Amino acid sequence: MKKVVIIGNGIAGITAARHIRKHSDYAITVISAETEFFWSRTALMYIYMGHMKFEHTKPYEDHFWKENNIDLFFGRVNNISSGQNMVICTDGTKFTFDYLILATGSKPNKFGWEGQDLNGVSGMVSYQDLEMIEAHTHQIERGVIVGGGLIGIELAEMLRSRNIDVTFLVREKDFWTNVLPSEDAAMISAHIREHHVDLRLETELDKILPDDNGNVRAVQTIDGEIIPCQFVGLTAGVHPNIDLAADSGIETDRGFLADEYLRTSVPNIFAVGDCAQLRNPPPGRQPIEPLWYTGRMMGEVAAKNITGTPVAYTPGPWFNSAKFFDIEYQTYGQVPHDCPDNQHDFYWQHQSGRKAVHIRFGKEDLTLKGVNSFGIRMRHELFDTWLRKGIQIQEFMDKLEDVNFDPEFFEDHSGEIRELFSQKFPQIRIKAGRKRNKILGLF
Ligand SMILES: Cc1cc2nc3c(=O)[nH]c(=O)nc-3n(C[C@H](O)[C@H](O)[C@H](O)COP(=O)(O)OP(=O)(O)OC[C@H]3O[C@@H](n4cnc5c(N)ncnc54)[C@H](O)[C@@H]3O)c2cc1C
Incomplete structure (x- = not known):
């Protein structure tokens, strides 16, 4: 029986696992270092705001995996040996495979700012980030959010829901003008201010300042202004998590490079979701698209290609x-x-x-x-x-x-x-x- 190992239990990896099970009796192991069971990352803000419990963000009951003969391993892979068709985890556990699917997701961008690793500084991608945000925003007065994109505005709403003052540093002329036309961006900027967020446009972070205990005390902008705060959210975009590329023999650029069948440069290794970079994206699409539904489509395509129904990734209009x-x-x-x-x-x-x-x-x-x-x-x-x-x-x-x-x-x-x-x-x-x-x- 063929063995498939999937690294990452997000939407891309899990969709691949479900569809491989649908189309085959292959042995499937899904490895993740984040949470034992698949959860919906898009609901992160609703957990913080108290609208949902973490348990409610799991799309499948915990018994689903056993019933469907999908093995889950909670641990971190730290090495891929493509020559030996093996992945090795930090605790020494080894898994051999006929096919490997890389579904390792994204990491928050950090640009080497002084103070970016202080206590009270966090990105907002993983469950661990959520725990960190929870721990460092308890009864604080002000949080500063750095980077005006989709995750930054969610974080602003989260903090405002607890009446925490928010200063939102946005490099552009209006919120998200690198994507939105000016009129749209101006309307959303006004709406952000209606929610009592101190939106600072054309303002960039210079450094994050510590107190005597290594906690955040303030941020300093490149204009020299010092804004006291107890928490800093770094939300200046994400990039593909390709930490496992080293010594793996898998070709990378910004992400794991994949062809239209989502195959990497190693023929029995596929890349799906946020970590994948398409060599030739379809017209109107980007090489890297860190989105829920693209991860889901990619997972399904990789599963079909592994189980013998060759199909190209054709996501349609953006x-x-x-x-x-x-x-x-x-x-x-x-x-x-x-x-x-x-x-x-x-x-x-x-x-x-x-x-x-x-x-x-x-x-x-x-x-x-x-x-x-x-x-x-x-x-x-x-x-x-x-x-x-x-x-x-x-x-x-x-x-x-x-x-x-x-x-x-x-x-x-x-x-x-x-x-x-x-x-x-x-x-x-x-x-x-x-x-x-x-x-x-x-x-
Ligand atoms: C707060 C937030 C809100 C979002 N909202 C939306 C939205 O509204 N709409 C939308 O389309 N998209 C949204 N996105 C983006 C979307 O959630 C992602 O594109 C999608 O979840 C990526 O899925 P994935 O399976 O590629 O990776 P992920 O879900 O990131 O899963 C990757 C997994 O791999 C694990 N992993 C990585 N390396 C290793 C290793 N070495 N060993 C073991 N495990 C490893 C990680 O721990 C992680 O669990 C949002 C993202 C965030 C962070």
């Missing part, structure tokens, strides 16, 4: 979602900060400053390129189909109601959005729109 305090955000296709010269840019914002839609479409072919939506839920499956087929902007605007996924009692803004669109682009003829049958979701 999609992502997040929450900025009270504003839900979804993005479909490509809406980069700067609008490409050959595209039109259309932005609608509701007077509340909590809802917006940002649309990009081609100037020549009028095909939809991407949509950001804030505070309005949209249907992922429809975008997936429409972006794949290259829907034209007229058809998209006509079908705005179809894509709206808000509950029945929510206000529908399709009419207003179309009206503004017609004012801005009078040369593009769109229909006045239809009324949505909210009960059946039909028109």
Whole structure:
């Protein structure tokens, strides 16, 4: 019987294990140094805020693994010998394999700041980070968060939920402007401030200052300002965890390099999830995409390739979602900060400053390129189909109601959005729109 070893029990490794079991009777061992059982990292903030207990974030009951003949080993691998098809753990335990799947996830970025390893400084990725944040934010007055991305804003919400003052250092002109167009970023920056976060834009960390006991006392910005605090969250992005690459013979760049079948440079070793870097990413996709659903898709693809159904990784159009305090955000296709010269840019914002839609479409072919939506839920499956087929902007605007996924009692803004669109682009003829049958979701 073939043996598969998987390093990492996150969404990518666990999905691979489940699908290998579905398609084969191979022996499967999943190794993780973080937690004994798979848990949902995306729910980390809800544990801290008291909305969920850790137990509730485990997608499977503890008995699931035994019942499905998947062995779990709680320990750290510290060496991969690809020549001997063996992994060796820090406690000396060895596992041999026919196939190895690397699903080692991400690590928080640290840029060599003075004081980055003091007590009370933490990233926010692992369960251990959650424990650290919990231990160092008990009844404190102020936390400083360094780095304005999706994890930073979650940490800000977590600390505010306990009435801790938050100073949020963001290098860019507005929150997340390296990703969001200016209007979107300005709206979210204003919303962050509404939640009483001291948002410092165009402000960078210089160093973290200690007290006499090696605890955080303050941060110093590059402008020389000293901000007293008792906790510092480092949330300036993540990078693939490739610690195990050394002496393994597996080719790496920023991540473990993988082809379209998610195979690394060693043919019986695969890389999935946050730790993988695609050599040739599909159009519109990045080589490294540290996202839950990409990890899940990759795990399934690797499992199929290992169990004998060769299949390439084809994730389809880009999609992502997040929450900025009270504003839900979804993005479909490509809406980069700067609008490409050959595209039109259309932005609608509701007077509340909590809802917006940002649309990009081609100037020549009028095909939809991407949509950001804030505070309005949209249907992922429809975008997936429409972006794949290259829907034209007229058809998209006509079908705005179809894509709206808000509950029945929510206000529908399709009419207003179309009206503004017609004012801005009078040369593009769109229909006045239809009324949505909210009960059946039909028109
Ligand atoms: C706070 C937070 C919120 C997020 N929210 C979202 C969201 O809303 N939507 C979204 O799409 N994505 C979100 N993400 C990203 C998403 O959670 C990750 O992309 C995804 O969990 C990565 O899964 P993975 O299986 O690749 O790796 P991970 O889940 O990181 O698992 C890797 C595992 O490998 C273990 N490991 C590593 N090295 C070794 C070793 N040598 N020996 C043993 N074990 C090892 C690690 O300890 C870890 O348990 C969020 C991430 C964070 C941190």
